[in-house]
Amino acid sequence: xxxxxxxxxxxxxxxxxxxxxxxxxxxxxxxxxxxxxxxxxxxxxxxxxxxxxxxxxxxxxxxxxxxxxxxxxxxxxxxxxxxxxxxxxxxxxxxxxxxxxxxxxxxxxxxxxxxxxxxxxxxxxxxxxxxxxxxxxxxxxxxxxxxxxxxxxxxxxxxxxxxxxxxxxxxxxxxxxxxxxxxxxxxxxxxxxxxxxxxxxxxxxxxxxxxxxxxxxxxxxxxxxxxxxxxxxxxxxxxxxxxxxxxxxxxxxxxxxxxxxxxxxxxxxxxxxxxxxxxxxxxxxxxxxxxxxxxxxxxxxxxxxxxxxxxxxxxxxxxxxxxxxxxxxxxxxxxxxxxxxxxxxxxxxxxxxxxxxxxxxxxxxxxxxxx
Amino acid sequence: xxxxxxxxxxxxxxxxxxxxxxxxxxxxxxxxxxxxxxxxxxxxxxxxxxxxxxxxxxxxxxxxxxxxxxxxxxxxxxxxxxxxxxxxxxxxxxxxxxxxxxxxxxxxxxxxxxxxxxxxxxxxxxxxxxxxxxxxxxxxxxxxxxxxxxxxxxxxxxxxxxxxxxxxxxxxxxxxxxxxxxxxxxxxxxxxxxxxxxxxxxxxxxxxxxxxxxxxxxxxxxxxxxxxxxxxxxxxxxxxxxxxxxxxxxxxxxxxxxxxxxxxxxxxxxxxxxxxxxxxxxxxxxxxxxxxxxxxxxxxxxxxxxxxxxxxxxxxxxxxxxxxxxxxxxxxxxxxxxxxxxxxxxxxxxxxxxxxxxxxxxxxxxxxxxx
Numbered sequence: 001x002x003x004x005x006x007x008x009x010x011x012x013x014x015x016x017x018x019x020x021x022x023x024x025x026x027x028x029x030x031x032x033x034x035x036x037x038x039x040x041x042x043x044x045x046x047x048x049x050x051x052x053x054x055x056x057x058x059x060x061x062x063x064x065x066x067x068x069x070x071x072x073x074x075x076x077x078x079x080x081x082x083x084x085x086x087x088x089x090x091x092x093x094x095x096x097x098x099x100x101x102x103x104x105x106x107x108x109x110x111x112x113x114x115x116x117x118x119x120x121x122x123x124x125x126x127x128x129x130x131x132x133x134x135x136x137x138x139x140x141x142x143x144x145x146x147x148x149x150x151x152x153x154x155x156x157x158x159x160x161x162x163x164x165x166x167x168x169x170x171x172x173x174x175x176x177x178x179x180x181x182x183x184x185x186x187x188x189x190x191x192x193x194x195x196x197x198x199x200x201x202x203x204x205x206x207x208x209x210x211x212x213x214x215x216x217x218x219x220x221x222x223x224x225x226x227x228x229x230x231x232x233x234x235x236x237x238x239x240x241x242x243x244x245x246x247x248x249x250x251x252x253x254x255x256x257x258x259x260x261x262x263x264x265x266x267x268x269x270x271x272x273x274x275x276x277x278x279x280x281x282x283x284x285x286x287x288x289x290x291x292x293x294x295x296x297x298x299x300x301x302x303x304x305x306x307x308x309x310x311x312x313x314x315x316x317x318x319x320x321x322x323x324x325x326x327x328x329x330x331x332x333x334x335x336x337x338x339x340x341x342x343x344x345x346x347x348x349x350x351x352x353x354x355x356x357x358x359x360x361x362x363x364x365x366x367x368x369x370x371x
Numbered sequence: 372x373x374x375x376x377x378x379x380x381x382x383x384x385x386x387x388x389x390x391x392x393x394x395x396x397x398x399x400x401x402x403x404x405x406x407x408x409x410x411x412x413x414x415x416x417x418x419x420x421x422x423x424x425x426x427x428x429x430x431x432x433x434x435x436x437x438x439x440x441x442x443x444x445x446x447x448x449x450x451x452x453x454x455x456x457x458x459x460x461x462x463x464x465x466x467x468x469x470x471x472x473x474x475x476x477x478x479x480x481x482x483x484x485x486x487x488x489x490x491x492x493x494x495x496x497x498x499x500x501x502x503x504x505x506x507x508x509x510x511x512x513x514x515x516x517x518x519x520x521x522x523x524x525x526x527x528x529x530x531x532x533x534x535x536x537x538x539x540x541x542x543x544x545x546x547x548x549x550x551x552x553x554x555x556x557x558x559x560x561x562x563x564x565x566x567x568x569x570x571x572x573x574x575x576x577x578x579x580x581x582x583x584x585x586x587x588x589x590x591x592x593x594x595x596x597x598x599x600x601x602x603x604x605x606x607x608x609x610x611x612x613x614x615x616x617x618x619x620x621x622x623x624x625x626x627x628x629x630x631x632x633x634x635x636x637x638x639x640x641x642x643x644x645x646x647x648x649x650x651x652x653x654x655x656x657x658x659x660x661x662x663x664x665x666x667x668x669x670x671x672x673x674x675x676x677x678x679x680x681x682x683x684x685x686x687x688x689x690x691x692x693x694x695x696x697x698x699x700x701x702x703x704x705x706x707x708x709x710x711x712x713x714x715x716x717x718x719x720x721x722x723x724x725x726x727x728x729x730x731x732x733x734x735x736x737x738x739x740x741x742x
Binding site: 077085319 | 411412413415416417418419420436440441445448449450455456457666667669679683684685687688690691692694695697698699701702703
């Protein structure tokens, strides 16, 4: 059992929100944190220089995608993922499990691992839990995730038990397969919508012992309130001296609710994907930039924002770029949305440090007209 | 007749190459110069900050496109094109003539002006030479171009005379319509592939008197040698105390040949468009980044280049981005290609200052393996 990479700084006196840090090979990240998603070794629409400027501390890359293209061995030969994509801060790689399960009929899960057909060229591929660790070791990410099975929503108790138990056996094999590279390995707790199965999954993971613990299989179509409820039940059961990661979440409100319930780490494609679709996040709600009311609007997207986009461009210009399908539309919108997400986490960290997180949460909702 | 905005610094002792500057409302540009093309008020794939960093001094925007979307009145209301797109250095706007003529069957040219149907929504629009000036005045560009007629290639002498004469009459009307805004107005000499008609077109433009003179209707499908030949015949006939602009040109070799023959200004979509198609310019020739030989190539695109792309990313990574159709592919390739074009012009300016342009031209061809 290795020492925990997590150091707790502060805990709210009124809720589960906590302020800490996670130590990795490429530096320390301040939590709670949001990780922009760079599926194919690039966060869509921004350069590493942009990410630096907007204050991103860590990004996520997808094992499944990089395994298929350009291949983990190629990335290893070229000096690892950090050098490949010119990002020298921490990187978390997911396990590929979620992507493989998204293939549905193209995936075949056995005790041994996941057989699947490449979304790229249809070739037959296979990934065992040991393979997933080896691939992530080749990539050289700072935080690796165990290969897990994703339980569909809705699922019967029977199905949920089956998937959760298999995830547990795979987690054990993942930990055993890990080489001593200094990379962290997080376990993923499944358990679907059943609190007792969730609790059991956590217990079993802790028995194995990981460097961090993730809640998987949420934000898969269940109502928001259900996600909050399950998170709230689980975080107190998770080892408090290790980082807690809520995977694939979420909206700004989801981040606030997650932090409120004790989550340290988040990732989601929402800020980047929505940016490309012309949906911008602001402190007062969402802006759909194609709306006609912005045609002549000289104001920045968010008057309270100091990102490159808001400092220099009007809503009218951003609308023009969106309507004319210009690349710069994706670039400027992505810079803004990521800046908003990163800034929201910074504000939450400060609020926890000053022990006013509950007041912060209240203000967060009051400021928003819509969403 | 206003004073010329052009100041000559040096002239080669061996050829027509010359080093000078053009004074505009938004500052002075050093010539010979290449202008990146920002058709819809954005240079595709780069931010204004990128353009600044790579040393662009002036960009081109398209009157036709901005007239259609978002409309020149909207841009005027929002403070002009510079403010709209956040670019405070000089902007040249073309007249829209070339785009309208590209519509072919959708355009109807009369003495009065150009009737055409919008490529965007099919609406019937009309632009007279006076309208084109008024639109460019609303945009607030530093250098405006007269509305001209483009002569198809190939064209008979008869057709060429007709188009050239109409362009001349429109040029007169353009100059007469111009308000005293301090914006420069350039005339465009047509004349197709007929040297005597070209010479006559220039003579007629000079009679009217413009702030600069452009050679239009080249790079329209004629052989390269023909373009060089016509340029070589024309530049000595053009007023030497005014800027000379070869429109829509070209490849790196075209720029070298243009400068050699006395051209001061160039614009072309080639560096930006080719970037998006994965074709990169280097000092030793062209790199088609999708080629399998770059799969594991750890070298930068151009080992002699210090652009953001070459400083930080390998050919292998750029190939990966291209193959996976990532936005960053267009971004990084565009930064590189524009940096190459801008750098090539800087080298040419220095070579003229040091009166070694002919030697520079020789070395330029020697360095290239391919292209």
